[in-house]
Amino acid sequence: MSHATNASFETLPVEIFHRIFDNLDAQTIVFSIRSVCRLFQRIVNTYNRYNLDFKSISKSDFHRFCHSINPQNVTSLRLCDDEQTPNQIALFMSLVRLRQFSRLHAISFLGIAEFQLNMILKRMHLNCLTSFSLNIQQYDSRRRKTTLKFLSSILVHPSLRKVELSIKNDLIHNISWPTNVQLVHLTIDSDISFDTMLTILSCSSQLHTLVLKQNLPRLMYKTKQTFSFPQLTALTIENLNDTMDKLESFLLCLPLLIDLKLIGEHCDLDGKRCQQFIQMNLPYLNNFQFFIDIIKSTLQTLNDLEQIIESFRNPFWTDYKKWFVAAQLKSDPSYCIQIYSIPICKSVLRYEFNSYNIFRSNSAILSNNDPLIIKNINELIFPLKSSTYRIMNEDELATNTPRYFNVTKIDVTIDRRTILDSLKFLTSVVDVSKLVEVKLESFYFNKDNQTMLFEIVSILDQARSLLSLVVHSNYCKYELYPYLNRLCSIIPRQLKHLRMPANELNQIEVIFERCQNLSIVQFEITRTKFSLEVIKWFNQHTADSAFRRHVGCDTIWIGTKNILIKENHKRIKLDENQSDN
Numbered sequence: 376m377s378h379a380t381n382a383s384f385e386t387l388p389v390e391i392f393h394r395i396f397d398n399l400d401a402q403t404i405v406f407s408i409r410s411v412c413r414l415f416q417r418i419v420n421t422y423n424r425y426n427l428d429f430k431s432i433s434k435s436d437f438h439r440f441c442h443s444i445n446p447q448n449v450t451s452l453r454l455c456d457d458e459q460t461p462n463q464i465a466l467f468m469s470l471v472r473l474r475q476f477s478r479l480h481a482i483s484f485l486g487i488a489e490f491q492l493n494m495i496l497k498r499m500h501l502n503c504l505t506s507f508s509l510n511i512q513q514y515d516s517r518r519r520k521t522t523l524k525f526l527s528s529i530l531v532h533p534s535l536r537k538v539e540l541s542i543k544n545d546l547i548h549n550i551s552w553p554t555n556v557q558l559v560h561l562t563i564d565s566d567i568s569f570d571t572m573l574t575i576l577s578c579s580s581q582l583h584t585l586v587l588k589q590n591l592p593r594l595m596y597k598t599k600q601t602f603s604f605p606q607l608t609a610l611t612i613e614n615l616n617d618t619m620d621k622l623e624s625f626l627l628c629l630p631l632l633i634d635l636k637l638i639g640e641h642c643d644l645d646g647k648r649c650q651q652f653i654q655m656n657l658p659y660l661n662n663f664q665f666f667i668d669i670i671k672s673t674l675q676t677l678n679d680l681e682q683i684i685e686s687f688r689n690p691f692w693t694d695y696k697k698w699f700v701a702a703q704l705k706s707d708p709s710y711c712i713q714i715y716s717i718p719i720c721k722s723v724l725r726y727e728f729n730s731y732n733i734f735r736s737n738s739a740i741l742s743n744n745d746p747l748i749i750k751n752i753n754e755l756i757f758p759l760k761s762s763t764y765r766i767m768n769e770d771e772l773a774t775n776t777p778r779y780f781n782v783t784k785i786d787v788t789i790d791r792r793t794i795l796d797s798l799k800f801l802t803s804v805v806d807v808s809k810l811v812e813v814k815l816e817s818f819y820f821n822k823d824n825q826t827m828l829f830e831i832v833s834i835l836d837q838a839r840s841l842l843s844l845v846v847h848s849n850y851c852k853y854e855l856y857p858y859l860n861r862l863c864s865i866i867p868r869q870l871k872h873l874r875m876p877a878n879e880l881n882q883i884e885v886i887f888e889r890c891q892n893l894s895i896v897q898f899e900i901t902r903t904k905f906s907l908e909v910i911k912w913f914n915q916h917t918a919d920s921a922f923r924r925h926v927g928c929d930t931i932w933i934g935t936k937n938i939l940i941k942e943n944h945k946r947i948k949l950d951e952n953q954s955d956n
Contacts, residue, residue: 392418401425402436405443423478426451429467430485431459431872433894434921434932441467446475453483456512459872459895461923461930464491473498483508483539489515489522496525504532508539510564511546519546527551536560541588547571552578564588569595576604576628584609590639591617591625601627608633608659615639615667623652633661638721640668644714646686646700646737654691663698664720669712677733680704680712684735693737701741701748704733718747723754726779726804744778754784755805759827777806783840784812787831789824807834812843819851825858835867843872852876852899866890873897874928878905880912887916887936898929 396404396419409419425448429437437460456464464487477500484492489511501507507529523546529535531553540547541564548571556579563585569592576582585607607629615622615637622642626632635657644667653660669675669683680702687700699717705727717736734743741748782805801807813835820828828846835841844866848855855862856878863885866873870890874897877883887893900906906929913920919934 389418389421393422393424396422397424401427401440401444405440406436423448423450425449426481428453429460429463430455430457431895433871434460434919434934437463437466438470438919438934441470446471446473447477449476450478451481451506452476452479453508454485454487456486456488458897458923458925458928458930459932461932462921463932464488464495466921468494474500476500478503480504481506481508485510486512488513489518493518493521493525496529501529502532503534504529505534506537507535510541511543514543522546523549523551527553530556530558533557538562540564544568544571554578555580556582558582560584560586562586562588566590566593568593573602576602576607580606582606584611586611587613589614591615591621595621595624603630604628605631607631610634611636611638613638615642617642619643619645619648623656626652627656630656631659632657633659635660635663636720637665637667640670642667643669645683646689646692648686650689650691663696664716666715666719666721667713669714671710673710675704675709675712677704680733680735683712683714684737687737699736699738699741701734701736703735706732717741717745718750719752722751723756724749724752724779725756725758727758746780749779750781752779753781754786755779755782757785757787759787759789777802777804779805781809782806783809785810786814787816789815789817789820789827801831801834807837808839810835810838811840813838813841814845814847816845816847816849819848820855820858825855829858829861829865832862832865832867838867839869841867842870844870844874846875847899848876852901853878860885863889868892871895875899877909878902880908883909883912894933896931896933898931899927900929901927 396408399408404419404422404425409416425444427440427444427449428451429440430453432440454464454467456462464484468491473495479499479501480503482499482501482504483506484495485508487495487510490513492509492511509526526546527550530538530550535557537560538558539562544565544567547563547565547567552574558579559581561575561579561582561584566589572592582604583606587610591612608631610626610629610632613636616639619642622637626635644665649663653663684700684702687698692698692700701715701717703713705711705713717738732743736742785805815828815831817824817828832844832846835844846855846862855876859876859878859882862875863882866875866886866889868889869892871892872895873886873890873893877898877900883898886896898909900909906924909929909931910922913922913931913933917934917936921932921934923930
């Protein structure tokens with residue numbers, strides 16, 4: 376940078392740079408901007424609003440952050456101890472001084488052990504907390520009372536506005552909820568009881584948004600007493616599996632509801648009944664989204680489909696509310712009819728190639744191929760069967776515009792007897808160049824379907840954004856062993872995360888040389904002896920890597936890659952809870 380340019384930057388207030396930093400990720404600020412010049416180094420060093428998200432981070436970057444950033448400058452922190460970053464939370468606790476995190480506004484623990492949670496909460500200052508997210512992976516009954524005490528103390532903070540809890544329902548049930556919680560947004564990923572829900576809502580007079588990741592609260596019963604919680608204006612239920620009667624009974628408690636989203640199955644949504652209930656009980660409902668699989672024990676027909684969609688073809692839906700609805704019969708006949716609001720309100724969709732979808736809508740101008748319908752879909756699940764290619768017509772295969780244009784993640788399940796002449800269907804459905812994550816799995820890979828596996832991996836050469844690839848065999852991993860050397864030689868080079876079976880060290884050497892950006896690697900290994908050889912290999916070729924073995928899969932969070940590693944480097948750290956099941 377020239378002296379004149381540097382001088383012009385020095386005349387700008389530091390606050391302008393810091394406002395720009397607010398829109399950048401921490402890696403860019405610390406690893407790119409800070410190294411430009413001494414001026415930028417000083418500006419970065421005074422920035423005090425770091426948002427540290429350690430989910431899927433490389434181990435070398437993780438170490439650099441822990442050693443270079445002042446904890447007092449961190450306002451948001453997400454720690455993640457999962458299959459891609461094993462032992463991260465324990466390592467974090469050993470590298471930083473927890474008491475120095477005095478300005479945290481948001482903190483998120485994903486996959487934390489209960490004893491670690493207690494240790495962290497005992498030391499961190501959380502007086503400024505506005506957002507708290509918790510997912511406990513390992514429980515400890517000896518620390519139950521302490522955990523409950525900490526959770527209650529967090530909920531009482533007057534600044535707290537958003538909470539996400541993914542913990543056992545008995546923990547939520549036994550939390551001592553303060554009488555006037557200031558929460559505005561609450562997400563619960565547990566199967567809780569109706570009594571627990573009543574306690575939460577009764578104590579949360581400011582709660583506007585409630586997200587239930589599971590079903591309706593259990594044990595809802597009719598009593599003479601009526602409950603009303605007018606503070607709640609937005610409700611999402613992501614795993615609805617109850618009758619309309621129970622759903623309506625719960626919604627009666629929320630008379631001022633404005634936004635409602637329902638995702639699930641079995642619930643018999645009927646347009647006329649919904650209209651009647653909304654008009655009588657939810658006069659302020661402005662946004663109604665749903666995606667329901669209506670599954671019956673008897674076959675459903677085209678006539679059933681017509682009856683369902685007809686109930687939504689009246690002015691209340693199409694003119695007054697402008698809520699457009701579609702319904703689909705996957706084949707005729709079928710046991711399932713899908714009914715959903717437009718656009719589809721969930722991000723993951725199962726795509727059945729071998730089903731003859733019959734589409735109906737309450738809008739005269741919407742067709743099954745309208746991009747508006749699927750604009751929110753970013754992940755597709757593909758079950759590939761032997762009949763897949765035969766049912767696709769030439770028009771579908773010849774299209775130059777993939778139907779699902781926003782998809783970045785696909786999960787392909789290959790039938791063990793699948794033999795296809797072409798994989799053109801893949802590029803006709805998704806834009807391969809946008810894929811970020813790909814999972815390829817089968818009951819077991821054999822000579823009948825391994826050709827398809829290699830063809831799909833070859834197609835991924837077009838996936839310039841691909842960062843994660845999983846090749847998983849649910850059973851008999853040894854069936855794929857004869858083809859592993861070839862597979863290693865064609866996997867995309869830009870991967871940061873790879874999971875696949877392995878049975879020879881030369882395969883690991885090829886992968887390590889081919890994929891220079893690898894941060895996380897998972898090898899499905901059946902022999903404990905070979906697993907130990909893998910650990911030894913990584914000890915020789917990396918420094919400070921972390922290792923976890925769980926259910927026949929070895930996960931290595933790769934440290935510093937160096938051919939000439941000093942003799943006194945730290946060896947791979949073994950997870951104290953590792954198992955060889």
